[in-house]
Amino acid sequence: MTSQVSSDGGFGIYIHWPFCAAKCPYCDFNSHVRHQPVDQSRFADAFERELSHFADLTKGKVVQSIFFGGGTPSLMEPATVERILSKVSDLWTVDPEAEISLEANPSSVEADRFKGYRAAGVNRVSLGVQSLIDSDLRLLGRLHDAKTARSAIEIARSTFPRLSFDLIYARPDQTLAGWEVELKQALDLAADHMSLYQLTIEEGTPYFQLFHAGKLKIPEPDLGAAFYELTQDITANAGLPAYEVSNHAKPGAECRHNLVYWRYGDYVGVGPGAHGRLSVGVNRLATSTERHPETWLENVEHNGHGMIESFGLNEEEQGDEFLLMGLRLTEGIDLTRYERFASRSIDPRRLNDLLEHGMVEEIGENRVRATREGFFVLDAVVADLAA
Template sequence: MTPDKTPLALYVHWPFCVSKCPYCDFNSHVRESVDQQAWRDALLADLAHEAGLLPGRRLGSVFFGGGTPSLMPPATVAAILDAAQRHWAPTDDIEITLEANPSSVEAARFADLAAAGVNRVSLGLQALDDNVLRFLGRAHDVAEGLGALDTAQRHFQRVSVDLIYARPGQSLAAWEAELARALSFGTEHLSLYQLTVEPGTRFATEEAKGRLTLPDGDAAADVFETTRAMTAAAGLPAYETSNHARPGAESRHNLTYWRYRDYAGVGPGAHGRRGGLATQRRRKPENWLAAVARNGHGIEAETALTAHERATEALLMGLRLAEGVDLTHVAALAGGRAPIDWAAVTRLAGQGLIVHAGDRLIVTEAGALLLDAILPLVVADAVAA
């Protein structure tokens, strides 16, 4: 197997939040106190272990996710970035992203986070309506969120905003007005997610009791199509199912995932792909911390992926992109032939849902609305993620 020589992406997971949002199924935890020095030391140890297994790589991006990484002390962020760029030589245009909640307490750290090396922030505004923010369990209101956005735009070279749409009771007109307002902020990137009810969340309990009803499929489809039309008209077309950016402002870190290249994941519950291995860290913060103290790393499992599994993952990820998937890359992962049902591709192409253009397979704009149904048809022996 030929080693991946593209720039490496590093994901660093900070698992702590002030409170748990009712829709969130991420690996996030609320703790009364955090031993900051112990966590800094453990993250650095986990990082050093991973770096020893990926020698000689260039580092193209770092992404601090969570949880709420804007709760990390800037000194910890600086220490991790310094260590990462000693382990791996950074590219000249390295992208360093940190997810942030728009509270005034966290916004007060933005200057220090920028000084630590963060050059891109992903700001979780989630909504531009105070009632909706309360429904979503967010700790900030609109005024506080917009204040944090203003601070972020003053301190970081690049800013992305997250919003959640297709919420209970949300009309198409209301979303159009909200999205138009978000587009007026002038950020280079928007992550726009349809509200889904995930198992194990408080919203799942509410839905099971009949106290929460999401828009039906037709209404959600109308919102999805309107979203893509409005962002494209504003110069931020969708480059991935839920992500919109000015050309050149796409998240390079996330493109590493979608283009199926190597990425290292450190911290509780972090996943990675390293030379054909799927890596997973221990999920519970205390278990991860104990594992690092015991073993020098927080790895729970390293699983060798078959050629078919790797090619399948690459197809499932790459078909989310507006650029489509690189079939030459997928075939190389598969060891010969990409695991594609070409009869299904032919049928879908006849319906205008997919295009085979040279060495790329691309889901069309019409097909993007039906992506979850298309993926298991196209990818042989696969179940859509």
């Protein structure tokens, strides 16, 4: 059975808003389009109740980050955000320096709503820009054009102390030269953080069908790797190096919420389809909630929570998750923490093998991280270390 694994990777709260104005053809997040208005005050009641449920399991913890993700949280009324944040403050101690982030779509950015989020306590926004080229935005099924994206960046910059935006690269028919120009334009617009995701073809999406029908051409793996390398070089030269596979920041401006995940800290996940990891007594619990928004709502109204799964992870599972998360970071992992989670050390022969092959490197005492070569085959590196 598991040993005590009180986590020192921080504590955060994730809130999932599961609605979008339209479904993007590449996206497999838990996001739904509704043609009737969503009853936000009923949802806010349910978020409050589910937060209370999780507060009972995490008494005494200090909240270092709160993240509104989706879906499209910028479709939330500021009053809904405000109610959730004040409930969090009632239930936990919130660090005065806590990072409070909200994901926003450029198409739903509206200066007044942004001011309302800011007044409610949001101090960081992450905008889903995806591309700065109109024809590519149309291909991605986005509701905004590049001009709207630029103006959303301006509004966000003048409203919030911290700002990030997302781009997707290695898109259909994209060239390296085209990406270089676009990424440099993006860096001119950037504040101190950007998320740059390589397009992935997710099962069950329209892109998946098109791809397998031969109607969507994305870069072959070798070209994909060249896109990745180019992205690393350009961002590093511009002072926004990668601190994780897809995330780039000026040193000190890393997204604290995501660091909680990757450092294998504790997080509460509320809302439809949210996941959590909680150190409770001697167990590290994995929780997940009902995905379907209205079913989740009814479950919370009947039971006080929408949780459909809650189980203690065994040592092997904890060790595997710790490696899977931590090796995404350029700061790498602390081998002593691995031993605490997994109740064993990494097989020294396997570690040496990976060191010799240049897949991982030692950084200081008791820390290792993936090398650039290792990042290309990260799943295999993790599998090897976990074996």
